[in-house]
Amino acid sequence: MTSLEEQKRALYERYKRGRLIKNPLVLEAFLKVKREEFLPEKSRHVAYVDSPVSLFDGQTMSAPHMCTLILDYLELEDHHKVLEIGAGSGYQAALLAEMVPNGQVVTIERIESLYRFGKANLERAGYTNVKVFHGDGTLGVPEEAPFDRIILTAAGDQIPPPLIEQLATGGILCMPLGQRPFWQTMISVRKTEDGKLVRKDLSSVAFVPLRGKYGVGS
């Protein structure tokens, strides 16, 4: 059996050959983060199988190809301040942190057990530029705003208005938009000088539902 390190290298080579990812720093970040360290003990052996993994409380960690595509969609720069809604395991936040070594990542999770799991994983892995919050991410984290980039890792049917407010001018927000399970559109919006949002539809995706005040259902 090949080691996790070899399986990771094979995925990396596949992504590189696929050329879907435009920014080479994204693949460097993928190599740096140990996905196995963000998974429950029993799932670590599948860390580099390219599929989502169940965490707990019915939530999942996205497949590595999705996590890396998100980094590409966000057009990150090393000094950016980024907000993630849906911390889960902390893996996506760790990837984001690798992309913004001179910036900061703020991530928020509504399920308390997952909040504690993600926070512990990020601390154990030594990420000092990530702050983890517990609460309803559709309200954003006003005390940390504005954010250059915002990513939602759960699907809603509208862009939560507080997040638009907390997005910096020129900033980009990405989210899976749509209510149907397993069929949503990943969109990005850029906030222009005059406060308008310029939308792009990026790809078809499958995410768990965004809950909370501006989410879908309770």
Ligand code: SAH
């Ligand atoms: N980014 C995570 C994947 C998380 S799955 C990772 O890398 O592992 C989506 C997460 O969004 C779930 O943990 C879910 O509990 C959380 N979530 C859903 N609605 C939320 C909300 N309103 N505020 C904060 N977190 C939310």
